[in-house]
Amino acid sequence: VKKLKAAGFGFVLARADRQALYYWQVEKKAGGKVRCTGSCAALWPPLIVRSRAAVPAHVTGIKGTFGVVRRPGGKLQVTYNRLPVYTYVHEGPREVRCDNVNGWFVVRL
Secondary structure (H helix, E strand, C coil), X not given: CEEEEECCCEEEEEXXXXXXXXXXXXXXXXXXXXXXXXXXXXXXXXXXXXXXXXXXXXXCCECCCEEEEECCCCCEEEEECCEECECXXXXXXXXXXXXXXXXXXXXXX
16 A cells, blocks of 8 residues: 545555556445455445455554455455555546545545
C-alpha cells in the first residue's frame, strides 16, 4: 500500500498501482467482520494477500495499523485500523468515484 494524493480528497490509501482503497460502513459497524462477499466482492474487490507476513503492522509515512482478516472461504484480506479494505472495480489509478456512496468511503490519511 501507499499514500496517494487524490484531487478533492487529500491523501488517501491506495494499492501500489495507485488504485484507491475503501472501507464499508456496514463492516465498521460489525466490528471489522467481513460482510462484503459474492456479488458485493465482485464490484468491490478485496485486497488479498497470501500470508500475514506479507503485511507489516506499520508502513513508513502512513499513520495507523495494518493487519489481515480471514474472509469466508479462507483467503486473507488486508485491514487498515482493523477494517477490511477494498478497491472499486469501475475505477482506474488515481480515481476516487465512490466516496460516501452506499456506505463506502475512501480511506483518508
